[in-house]
Amino acid sequence: MSADPKVLRRQAAGGVFCIIPYNHPDFAWTHHREWHEERYAVSTAEALDLMRECPEFRFCVEPWIDHIEPFLERCPDRIEELRKRLNSGQMGVKAFTLTSPRPATCADETFLRNMILGRRRYREFAPKADLSVMACPDVAIGHSQMPQVVRLAGARLYRGWRSDSAFNYLKIPREFIWRGLDGTELITSRGTYGGLVSTASVPDDVAGCKMPEDMEASWEETVARLFATELFRAMECSHAKTWWVSQGMDDVRPLRSCVTDKVLPIIELVRLWNEREASRMVLATPNEFRARIEKEKLPVWDGVIDQVDVAYNSGWHGRRGLWRLRQELDAAAVIAERACALARLQGGKGVADCARLEALWVEVVRAASHALQWIFEKDWEWLNSKARNTLRELREETAKAVTVLFGTGRTCAETGRPLVLFNPLPYPRDELVEVPWVQPRLDVGGHRVWDADGNEVALQLGELVGESWGGRIVEAPLVFAAQVPALGCAVYRVGDAPVAERPAPPPKDTLENGALRLRVGGRGLQEVMDLASGLKWRAPLASCIGDCRLHEMGPGVLHVGPITGELSGQTGQGKWVLAGPCRWVYRWECAFHGQRVRQDVIVDKDARYIDFVTRVFCPGANGFFALCFDLPFRGKLDVDIPFGVEPRNLEDEVYASTLPEGFQNIERHRDHQFWARSWASVSDGKRGVALITVDGDKYWTYDPATGRLRHILFTPLNDAESGWEAWVTKDRLALGWHEFRHRLVFHDGDWKAADLCGASDRVRLPLQVVKPLGARGKRAAPAVSGLQVTPESVRLSAFHEVPGGFVLRVYESKGETAKVRVELPCAFSRAVRTDFNLEPVKEKVKLADRALTLTLRRWEIATVLLTR
CATH class of the missing domain: 2.70.98.30 (Golgi alpha-mannosidase II; domain 4)
Incomplete structure (x- = not known):
């Protein structure tokens, strides 16, 4: 495409530039979180003011936690006004999420729950709000499962960005149909979230109600400059006649410049443009842009877009970094809800219900937002302590659920101590485990391990930990081959034994x-x-x-x-x-x-x-x-x-x-x-x-x-x-x-x-070690067992309780059509294929007592709502 402003002006004739006012919210960036919270309250309130004054004005919001909550907490007197503008569509929703994570590096279920829980918050607050757009602003555009993931979350258009320069070089269209791994197609738009935020782009002299003859040269200069910069960036690599032009930036107030807060005559620019130019400008929300662009014939991009992501996030802070904590949180959350679902199906008492686990998921998602490695010390300590406490609580909920599920406990009269291994995967496992273990009797020495049938298991002691007290075994891991059923538990007992002689090195x-x-x-x-x-x-x-x-x-x-x-x-x-x-x-x-x-x-x-x-x-x-x-x-x-x-x-x-x-x-x-x-x-x-x-x-x-x-x-x-x-x-x-x-x-x-x-x-997702304490409870009823999926190329993404049922989510991971059979932990009366929001979809499943069958196309993700 030519970068000549005159050529672009001719090419734009008959087209529409959708000017989309926007304040990009971060959890924090270059300031403390408190400043951002106050800033977003001011920005949203001013957007509501402008909507009163100017019916054609538009604005949009996105992450509920980062963007909306600060306004609700600081402007309770204007909550109903925000609800009205969202329901009317004058206030758009750019991303129906809780926070703004990076799609390429966010853990699987965390990314889904961010959309699921965020969409639910928006739908409960403003039932008529248009939630047809999903965006990941200020981060890389994501992977080739984004079309399927975004469509299943309820969106009809996806907006991404980075890396604009590389994608232009690779000739990736500006607006296109993205065909993902599984064949799902999704309208996709790419480009920066920032623009039109300085007097260089929108000079003061367009603020006049009319364009005097002596200002004709100034208008031509403004038009040429816009086509050389902001409008060129919107049109580059575009095959459409509708273009997304962002107006805003990080933390900006509506229709004001970046940094200086100077009022910009955007509305006057739009009016004059429409009077004088062969193309049109409209103030629009992302949702209104979607309604326009989906009427056009767009090119198709098949498969992978971004192999690289970005270079400035790699392992910041080392082992103390949020990148690792986020992975630990996601794994702990999916494991906890699987264990709790099994225990609650049994009727276990004192096990976390879906409300408790959802509250923990919100904290998991809170820690997933982008750019957090740059936050200030006070905010870092607050966010980290909150997330690490969530991790501890999730792991404790798993231990409680496993203990309740299998009725294990402790008595002094028993031979050996109980050891429970919980398998969070829906396939049987036979593998070597290493279990931390202590020996409180220093005169005994070593250990022996028996399985549930009383058979002794071959055992190797791992590396001694801590003080050895004259060569005696005090703390040393148990290393042995464990067999654990699919999404179930195996109970072992550990007793005393002489210390085995260690072999010589090779x-x-x-x-x-x-x-x-x-x-x-x-x-x-x-x-x-x-x-x-x-x-x-x-x-x-x-x-x-x-x-x-x-x-x-x-x-x-x-x-x-x-x-x-x-x-x-x-x-x-x-x-x-x-x-x-x-x-x-x-x-x-x-x-x-x-x-x-x-x-x-x-x-x-x-x-x-x-x-x-x-x-x-x-x-x-x-x-x-x-x-x-x-x-x-x-x-x-x-x-x-x-x-x-x-x-x-x-x-x-x-x-x-x-x-x-x-x-x-x-x-x-x-x-x-x-x-x-x-x-x-x-x-x-x-x-x-x-x-x-x-x-x-x-x-x-x-x-x-x-x-x-x-x-x-x-x-x-x-x-x-x-x-x-x-x-x-x-x-x-x-x-x-x-x-x-x-x-x-x-x-x-x-x-x-x-x-x-x-x-x-x-x-x-290793075998989970639980060392039960307290009185022995009632073991799981024979009617409740684990959950097994075949073939093993079909992976389990989630199994958890929701009000009124249980959610099962699986996906095909080999790139081949799969006929799937799921052996359920108990009998269910009904099974329905749904999207991520539990809305029914056309694909069917078959349920016969405890057996669920369905067919998955290559790379397909399937969510099933089970009711008893």
Whole structure:
């Protein structure tokens, strides 16, 4: 498209520019939260004033918690007025959410509950409000399941943004039909949320009621400037004749300039434009834009849009960062509601009901909003303490539900202590577990474990913890193979036994576990051979397989600068911590430039994977730490995303260095970056290697030319002593110890053959350990059991109680049509397919007593409402 204002003016003839006034709300940005709350109350109140004065004026709001609640709390006398404007449509809703998370990096159910609960708040407050638009402003546009996810949430149009410069380079249309992984199509619009917020764009001299002859030149200058800037950005890559033009910015008051709060003659500009130009301008809400654009014929974009996301979020604050806490909260919430649903189906007392769990979900979502890594210390402490308390409460609700469900308790007369393992997945599990355990009788020694049938289970003691009291076992994990039914529990008992003699370490630091042969040394994992495929992999000189390296950075946009150095230890020292017969652990350590890296290389019997636990002590740095793998072969790169899998074709990707400088090019300042939900797999078709991050962030790099795969662990930054960032939490320095867990998987074929989605679920939703206390209760009634889904390529996203029933949500994860059978925990009388809001959809299910059957197309997400 030509950037010549004269050409654009001719092309715009007959088209409509929808001017959409908007105040973008953050939880906080460059100020304390209190300022934002007061600002949003003022902004919304002034928008209501303008609506009284000018019927054609429009405004829009979005996240309920961040945007609406401050107004309701500070302007209770105007609540009914806001309700009236929302119901009438004069006040639009840009995103019916609680907060504004990043779609690519937000945990799966957290993203859904944000829309579900936010939409419910809006619908209860203003039943006639138009909730047909969903937006993720100020963040990357998201993944190829967004069309399905957004449609199921009730929207008909999606608005996204970043990275505008890269998407223009890649010729992604401005407005288009986005066809997602499963084939769902959704009208999508992309572009900035900011614009028309300065006198440079909207000069004072358009404020006159008429346009005198001597101001004709001034008008022409204004029009040319608008077509060269704001209107060009709206029209670039567009195939439509309706264009979204944002009017507003972060924290702006309605129709005022950014920073100075100067009144801008926007309404006069629109009036004069319509008198003088061949195109039209209208003040509009996002919902009115949707009504116009869906009448046009739009191009179709199939599949993946954004492989990169943004570079300025990678592991901020290290292990204390919100990125990890958000993952822990999501996992704890979905596990808690599954356990509570089973217990309440049994009629268990004292188990959290749906109202209690929904309140906890609100707190999970509260912590998911974007840009929170930049909030000030006082707000950081408040948000963190609230979120961590929520995490504790969710885990306690799980323990209570499991204890009630299986009636376990404690008595002094019993032989052994009870140990319950709860499986949060809908498939039986037979896997090695490591359970923290203590021995209060120092004269006894070790332990033995029995299953529910009284059979003794082979046991290995893990690494001793704490003081050993002269060599006696006081605290040591129990390592044994556990069998646990689908979404159910297995009860074991632990008693006293003599201490077993520990095996000798493997000779020459070489181990064969039945599936892999590997060699370790003082510098970590040096060599591994996959016995099934014959693949041999050797570490680079003075390095290791899975090396933790510091990549120092120079200054850059939002603290993402060029890499100025890549550092790691040249030598190290190691020792065997465990030497079988079930699990082997080799621990090595190195130091460089004041940094310390300590890594456990963990190998399980007969396992075709290697686990890494990497600990980093950071006394300060400016850069990022990454776990690095120089792969032994090249191949196709695939990754998981929320509810699906996408390819990563980075040879065709564009990064900041090849794009024009400017505020639309701040996202991609790290070459070779990509994002993934939890795993990345490289396969040549016959064999593959995959890395699963158990608890890490979403950002990776891969250089197809060298075969180097890096998972970015965390980003320590220099302290800021001036400017607004001086008030940002000092956790950004990422000082102290940080820990990260990974699983390196060797597999045949591609990611499908390796069942990587299932492998990720198993390490990220592990068996839950419950050590019951108190009096023994009544065990679950025979009519209530667990829940099992077949085939295992169909994943369970949610199972929880709602008023009047229970919600089951599953999705197909292999890219193939699936005939699904769900063995329910008890008999239900009715099952209905619904959208996320529990509104019925046309697709049907079959229910026969405790068996539910349905068919899923490739990548389809299905929600079913079950009633008893």
